[in-house]
Amino acid sequence: MYAVFKRELFSLLNSLMAYITIGVFLLAAGLLLWFFPDTSILDYGYAEMTGFFSLAPFLFMFLIPAISMRSFAEERREGTYILLATRPLTDWQIIMAKYLACFVLVLFALIPTLIYYYTIKKLAMPGSAIDTGAIIGSYIGLLFLGAAFTSIGVFASSITKNQVIAFAVAVFLCFMVYNGFDAMAKMELLSGLQNLFVFLSVNEHYQSVSRGVLDSRDVIYFLSMTLFFLLLTRFAIGGRKW
Numbered sequence: 001m002y003a004v005f006k007r008e009l010f011s012l013l014n015s016l017m018a019y020i021t022i023g024v025f026l027l028a029a030g031l032l033l034w035f036f037p038d039t040s041i042l043d044y045g046y047a048e049m050t051g052f053f054s055l056a057p058f059l060f061m062f063l064i065p066a067i068s069m070r071s072f073a074e075e076r077r078e079g080t081y082i083l084l085a086t087r088p089l090t091d092w093q094i095i096m097a098k099y100l101a102c103f104v105l106v107l108f109a110l111i112p113t114l115i116y117y118y119t120i121k122k123l124a125m126p127g128s129a130i131d132t133g134a135i136i137g138s139y140i141g142l143l144f145l146g147a148a149f150t151s152i153g154v155f156a157s158s159i160t161k162n163q164v165i166a167f168a169v170a171v172f173l174c175f176m177v178y179n180g181f182d183a184m185a186k187m188e189l190l191s192g193l194q195n196l197f198v199f200l201s202v203n204e205h206y207q208s209v210s211r212g213v214l215d216s217r218d219v220i221y222f223l224s225m226t227l228f229f230l231l232l233t234r235f236a237i238g239g240r241k242w
Contacts, residue, residue, distance in 0.1 A: 068153025
């Protein structure tokens with residue numbers, strides 16, 4: 001499994017697409033956080049990163065599917081998955097190796113954003129304190145969100161040979177689990193299921209963690225969602241003759 005993880009990670013790191021995707025993510029985050037008037041911290045006037053953490057999930061909806069879309073789709077298209085499947089590896093070992101490689105790359109994309117915290121701290125007026133606890137909680141929320149979105153991306157890649165289709169399916173699923181359930185909760189036709197849809201909403205649990213309160217219910221929710229899509233991936237690759 002470690003050998004597959006290394007191969008997958010170095011394959012991603014050697015891919016120009018990964019650097020372009022991460023570069024676009026950081027550029028978009030920087031522009032939204034510092035330059036665009038409606039979302040700029042400089043215009044907002046407060047030493048906090050609320051704007052970044054509000055925008056990051058929507059950037060993740062494109063970043064993570066772009067990273068994970070090739071995990072299974074490319075191997076199926078090139079016919080190399082059959083070679084991997086004949087190795088002394090279980091389906092779970094293959095899935096987890098590919099999943100962890102994609103998730104590590106997501107971590108690489110997040111690390112440079114720590115400079116935003118350092119910059120805001122330096123720009124803050126003397127005597128004003130930046131809420132470090134809330135920022136740490138928000139980063140933990142982003143990690144949980146990234147873990148869930150990565151499992152969705154890997155699942156989308158496992159059901160098709162086309163990377164573009166895998167990307168589109170992953171973006172749609174990420175959007176639905178983040179915003180779709182919130183929209184359903186507001187529909188009068190489904191008012192009787194409002195509490196259920198609110199509980200199923202990723203946004204609800206992400207906002208809860210971002211407030212700096214690490215509730216076990218939120219942790220279990222994110223772990224359950226991640227495991228659910230990994231199980232779907234297992235069924236997708238296990239029930240097909242490659």
